[in-house]
Amino acid sequence: MEIGEGLMMLGKYIGAGLAMGIGAIGPGIGEGRIGASAMEAMARQPEMIGTLTTRMILADAIAETTGIYSLVIAFMILLVV
Amino acid sequence: MKISLTRSDKIFLGTVFAGYIAVMVYMLATGYKFQLEGVGQRWIYQLPFGEGPMSRINPLTVIMTWVIMALIIFVATRVKVFKIIPGKKQSLLEVAMEYVYDLVEDSVNKKEFVRPIFNIAASIFLFVLLSNIIGSFPGINAIPTDGGGFKITILSDTWYAPTSDLNMNLMLAGFVFVMSHVFSIKAKGFKSWAKSFFEPAWPMFPMNVIGEIAKPVSHSLRLFGNIMGGGILILIIGYLAKYFIVPVALWGIFGLFFGAIQALIFTILAIAYISSLID
Numbered sequence: 001m002e003i004g005e006g007l008m009m010l011g012k013y014i015g016a017g018l019a020m021g022i023g024a025i026g027p028g029i030g031e032g033r034i035g036a037s038a039m040e041a042m043a044r045q046p047e048m049i050g051t052l053t054t055r056m057i058l059a060d061a062i063a064e065t066t067g068i069y070s071l072v073i074a075f076m077i078l079l080v081v
Numbered sequence: 082m083k084i085s086l087t088r089s090d091k092i093f094l095g096t097v098f099a100g101y102i103a104v105m106v107y108m109l110a111t112g113y114k115f116q117l118e119g120v121g122q123r124w125i126y127q128l129p130f131g132e133g134p135m136s137r138i139n140p141l142t143v144i145m146t147w148v149i150m151a152l153i154i155f156v157a158t159r160v161k162v163f164k165i166i167p168g169k170k171q172s173l174l175e176v177a178m179e180y181v182y183d184l185v186e187d188s189v190n191k192k193e194f195v196r197p198i199f200n201i202a203a204s205i206f207l208f209v210l211l212s213n214i215i216g217s218f219p220g221i222n223a224i225p226t227d228g229g230g231f232k233i234t235i236l237s238d239t240w241y242a243p244t245s246d247l248n249m250n251l252m253l254a255g256f257v258f259v260m261s262h263v264f265s266i267k268a269k270g271f272k273s274w275a276k277s278f279f280e281p282a283w284p285m286f287p288m289n290v291i292g293e294i295a296k297p298v299s300h301s302l303r304l305f306g307n308i309m310g311g312g313i314l315i316l317i318i319g320y321l322a323k324y325f326i327v328p329v330a331l332w333g334i335f336g337l338f339f340g341a342i343q344a345l346i347f348t349i350l351a352i353a354y355i356s357s358l359i360d
Binding site: 057068075079 | 342343
């Protein structure tokens with residue numbers, strides 16, 4: 001294997017790992033805050049658990065969007081380029 | 082909750098299950114090896130005329146789109162006559178449609194736009210939901226080979242979900258984008274629609290344009306990343322576990338659960354984008 005090709009693969013793998021790892025920080029914090037708030041609300045009003053759970057899952061799915069973007073970028077680095 | 086199945090349902094489910102078992106035994110007996118070749122690759126067909134990316138098509142996306150449209154039309158013809166005492170299919174459809182109708186009615190303030198927006202939202206919801214769910218069952222797929230051809234895989238991969246192709250999602254999001262502006266012009270008039278780009282002052286015009294263009298991009302990439310990422314994760318984790326039990330749970334999570342949630346979110350965002358422009 002040529003040195004250039006090896007360097008390219010090195011960059012690809014490190015770049016994909018960094019993209020996914022750093023990109024997962026934001027959605028992690030966001031989903032944690034959503035979960036914490038939902039737990040508080042559920043403890044205060046246990047009769048609302050059904051509604052709160054669906055709303056929480058919807059908010060989670062929107063909050064993880066940026067994480068999904070970094071997943072797409074990581075896959076594009078690995079598979080497309 | 083007790084699920085009661087009729088005799089024909091049991092026969093149908095039993096036939097499908099026996100078919101899966103038979104194919105699995107056949108594959109194991111003939112020494113089939115599960116392998117990771119072609120992950121994330123698409124079968125692309127170059128049309129005989131033209132050059133460049135505009136003359137290439139993804140045949141599997143086209144085929145599966147038509148299959149799903151045919152499924153929806155088939156179901157629609159079967160429950161055309163709505164009865165007062167609903168059957169199984171009719172009550173399922175009524176629950177889904179009522180949910181979407183409530184969403185539209187809650188977020189759209191102008192009464193005359195509820196019906197057309199509901200038609201768009203319900204079509205998008207049914208199509209995206211069905212194509213996400215179909216991507217969670219083992220079925221027929223095609224992966225490209227080195228020579229430019231393709232190889233058909235049976236039951237070693239899931240059905241090909243059209244929403245795991247960015248072209249499909251961009252088309253849906255672009256449709257929502259165009260329809261939102263059409264509704265906006267209809268509701269507010271051309272002058273007031275054009276004026277909304279210069280709010281609050283004229284130097285904000287580029288910001289408003291970029292904000293509008295960013296909508297379909299984020300709208301389509303969200304669905305694409307979820308479905309395609311889920312599919313690739315299932316393939317890789319299933320390969321690590323040699324397709325032993327684990328993929329069933331993964332198909333349940335990524336296909337059914339995330340697929341249904343993403344279909345719902347796609348619909349909610351489409352309704353929100355349209356209704357935010359007509360107020």
